[in-house]
Amino acid sequence: xxxxxxxxxxxxxxxxxxxxxxxxxxxxxxxxxxxxxxxxxxxxxxxxxxxxxxxxxxxxxxxxxxxxxxxxxxxxxxxxxxxxxxxxxxxxxxxxxxxxxxxxxxxxxxxxxxxxxxxxxxxxxxxxxxxxxxxxxxxxxxxxxxxxxxxxxxxxxxxxxxxxxxxxxxxxxxxxxxxxxxxxxxxxxxxxxxxxxxxxxxxxxxxxxxxxxxxxxxxxxxxxxxxxxxxxxxxxxxxxxxxxxxxxxxxxxxxxxxxxxxxxxxxxxxxxxxxxxxxxxxxxxxxxxxxxxxxxxxxxxxxxxxxxxxxxxxxxxxxxxxxxxxxxxxxxxxxxxxxxxxxxxxxxxxxxxxxxxxxxxxxxxxxxxxxxxxxxxxxxxxxxxxxxxxxxxxxxxxxxxxxxxxxxxxxxxxxxxxxxxxxxxxxxxxxxxxxxxxxxxxxxxxxxxxxxxxxxxxxxxxxxxxxxxxxxxxxxxxxxxxxxxxxxxxxxxxxxxxxxxxxxxxxxxxxxxxxxxxxxxxxxxxxxxxxxxxxxxxxxxxxxxxxxxxxxxxxxxxxxxxxxxxxxxxxxxxxxxxxxxxxxxxxxxxxxxxxxxxxxxxxxxxxxxxxxxxxxxxxxxxxxxxxxxxxxxxxxxxxxxxxxxxxxxxxxxxxxxxxxxxxxxxxxxxxxxxxxxxxxxxxxxxxxxxxxxxxxxxxxxxxxxxxxxxxxx
Numbered sequence: 001x002x003x004x005x006x007x008x009x010x011x012x013x014x015x016x017x018x019x020x021x022x023x024x025x026x027x028x029x030x031x032x033x034x035x036x037x038x039x040x041x042x043x044x045x046x047x048x049x050x051x052x053x054x055x056x057x058x059x060x061x062x063x064x065x066x067x068x069x070x071x072x073x074x075x076x077x078x079x080x081x082x083x084x085x086x087x088x089x090x091x092x093x094x095x096x097x098x099x100x101x102x103x104x105x106x107x108x109x110x111x112x113x114x115x116x117x118x119x120x121x122x123x124x125x126x127x128x129x130x131x132x133x134x135x136x137x138x139x140x141x142x143x144x145x146x147x148x149x150x151x152x153x154x155x156x157x158x159x160x161x162x163x164x165x166x167x168x169x170x171x172x173x174x175x176x177x178x179x180x181x182x183x184x185x186x187x188x189x190x191x192x193x194x195x196x197x198x199x200x201x202x203x204x205x206x207x208x209x210x211x212x213x214x215x216x217x218x219x220x221x222x223x224x225x226x227x228x229x230x231x232x233x234x235x236x237x238x239x240x241x242x243x244x245x246x247x248x249x250x251x252x253x254x255x256x257x258x259x260x261x262x263x264x265x266x267x268x269x270x271x272x273x274x275x276x277x278x279x280x281x282x283x284x285x286x287x288x289x290x291x292x293x294x295x296x297x298x299x300x301x302x303x304x305x306x307x308x309x310x311x312x313x314x315x316x317x318x319x320x321x322x323x324x325x326x327x328x329x330x331x332x333x334x335x336x337x338x339x340x341x342x343x344x345x346x347x348x349x350x351x352x353x354x355x356x357x358x359x360x361x362x363x364x365x366x367x368x369x370x371x372x373x374x375x376x377x378x379x380x381x382x383x384x385x386x387x388x389x390x391x392x393x394x395x396x397x398x399x400x401x402x403x404x405x406x407x408x409x410x411x412x413x414x415x416x417x418x419x420x421x422x423x424x425x426x427x428x429x430x431x432x433x434x435x436x437x438x439x440x441x442x443x444x445x446x447x448x449x450x451x452x453x454x455x456x457x458x459x460x461x462x463x464x465x466x467x468x469x470x471x472x473x474x475x476x477x478x479x480x481x482x483x484x485x486x487x488x489x490x491x492x493x494x495x496x497x498x499x500x501x502x503x504x505x506x507x508x509x510x511x512x513x514x515x516x517x518x519x520x521x522x523x524x525x526x527x528x529x530x531x532x533x534x535x536x537x538x539x540x541x542x543x544x545x546x547x548x549x550x551x552x553x554x555x556x557x558x559x560x561x562x563x564x565x566x567x568x569x570x571x572x573x574x575x576x577x578x579x580x581x582x583x584x585x586x587x588x589x590x591x592x593x594x595x596x597x598x599x600x601x602x603x604x605x606x607x608x609x610x611x612x613x614x615x616x617x618x619x620x621x622x623x624x625x626x627x628x629x630x631x632x633x634x635x636x637x638x639x640x641x642x643x644x645x646x647x648x649x650x651x652x653x654x655x656x657x658x659x660x661x662x663x664x665x666x667x668x669x670x671x672x673x674x675x676x677x678x679x680x681x682x683x684x685x686x687x688x689x690x691x692x693x694x695x696x697x698x699x700x701x702x703x704x705x706x707x708x709x710x711x712x713x
Contacts, residue, residue: 299382
């Protein structure tokens with residue numbers, strides 16, 4: 001046995017022999033600790049040997065703060081216990097003096113266990129016939145908090161706080177150990193960062209924010225005394241309750257104690273006790289449903305960020321561990337959302353489709369070359385409250401069934417487990433890219449009839465002719481010989497089915513997967529398998545589901561000339577010590593990019609995509625384009641692709657400049673069979689064009705680089 005262990009256990013055994021601890025703990029307890037009082041120092045010491053020798057301390061849970069990309073605008077917070085670690089030098093001296101006066105006036109005189117305090121409590125409890133006064137020092141209280149925070153099971157958590165003699169003895173032993181290891185200032189700092197003040201505020205930083213909306217270093221005498229008084233019983237002395245009398249009495253008691261121990265002058269005490277309680281309450285947001293009302297539209301981005309976080313191995317082994325780390329890790333996250341671009345996007349979304357519509361109109365903006373998600377806008381409120389939502393748009397549902405409009409928390413733009421929406425002719429981009437990568441030039445020509453009898457076999461339906469799939473064009477004016485320029489610009493179905501036959505549907509499916517698409521429905525997963533993909537002829541016409549995030553990122557890859565970057569909702573992630581979060585030697589928040597397409601393939605695809613927008617190709621002839629108004633609105637080099645499905649179930653447009661890429665859609669998420677109608681077919685085109693115009697205002701008009709001859713002729 002070391003001399004240090006003898007010192008710790010020996011001190012406690014002496015107190016046991018004196019009967020002081022036994023009398024204190026036994027007042028109101030049935031545990032037979034009194035027997036220890038006659039054991040003597042040696043026996044008492046041996047009885048304590050089975051108790052922990054050193055306090056196990058774990059970093060306490062801290063709140064994670066999430067900001068917009070300016071690093072200043074708070075998006076929301078995530079926490080289980082609202083706490084932010086604060087050094088004692090950043091606390092008002094009043095709070096350190098007040099907590100000592102309130103909880104342990106002999107803090108600077110004892111060594112963890114206050115023998116005089118034990119004796120005083122023993123006498124008081126004997127007179128009262130029960131527990132009327134405790135003897136827990138600040139150090140013992142800190143030990144109790146540390147044991148609670150280190151608990152790994154419910155049983156350990158209960159043992160840390162239950163009213164038993166064994167718990168009291170353990171606290172005393174560990175308190176003495178802590179006093180030998182830490183300075184008084186260190187103990188006080190840890191105590192003030194662990195204490196609970198009520199209103200989900202753990203630690204002095206959270207308490208100062210919640211009750212006074214200020215930093216702890218700016219707390220006044222009366223504010224510090226009020227907070228110090230809360231530690232004993234946060235609910236009983238809650239100053240935010242209608243009746244503040246208990247809180248006022250407790251605050252003034254603390255002020256009197258501060259005067260008694262000489263922490264303040266009589267003049268300060270007199271003025272402070274006369275002051276009224278003045279609160280400036282704040283309610284720190286927690287999770288995405290608590291995003292500030294004026295930025296409620298950011299909730300969908302927040303939800304996407306949380307889904308992304310749950311997928312990152314840097315933060316735990318499972319999605320559950322990662323989310324717990326988000327709520328307890330104390331990170332400072334600067335996200336990628338750009339408040340200005342988000343504002344423009346929401347403006348142009350809402351001026352076309354109101355929030356009360358069953359049709360969702362949404363848009364995602366992504367930065368090429370980084371994958372950073374700059375905006376996620378949709379005509380919905382991010383809210384769990386659906387009391388006033390409209391009736392479900394599928395009228396076969398019961399009349400009482402609510403639709404998800406205007407309030408919802410469904411991930412309508414990406415993330416989570418929603419499949420997305422049929423993207424229509426925007427999928428022609430995958431067929432064209434596969435063909436270009438195979439070496440077919442933009443001048444590749446086919447005669448495009450009004451209806452084409454393909455080699456693909458499909459189930460009976462409106463586009464079948466016997467056993468074969470025979471799609472048709474949306475307009476007779478598309479009939480004739482087409483190239484990739486004109487076929488893409490006009491969105492000629494019968495051209496692209498022939499191109500798909502030439503290159504192989506399986507290669508088009510694989511191209512979509514390479515550019516980030518994931519199959520979330522059973523039918524899509526089955527048809528995308530190697531044994532079925534080669535026969536998935538309808539793939540090129542966009543019968544599969546995709547999300548706006550995915551489609552925006554596909555075109556961002558073209559804008560970045562073939563460099564694919566994973567969609568990324570963050571700019572930086574810092575740990576509580578200020579260092580960047582790292583995994584496998586790489587910054588977690590760094591762009592994750594690689595070359596997916598040859599540069600010339602991407603440039604060739606862009607040259608054809610310029611035909612769509614009215615900007616015109618650099619190396620070929622376009623004819624007319626399906627979205628010629630886009631260049632007229634934007635007024636700078638722009639490429640893209642529109643997409644509608646059979647019967648106008650959805651209407652998409654994805655557009656890009658060298659600096660930004662965006663994808664917008666209109667659909668009914670509740671009822672995919674609810675047609676958006678021809679009147680909404682141009683909505684997404686204008687939304688993207690207007691948003692990119694405003695977002696790029698005063699930015700240089702960068703030009704696309706044309707492809708080389710190899711993929712032109």
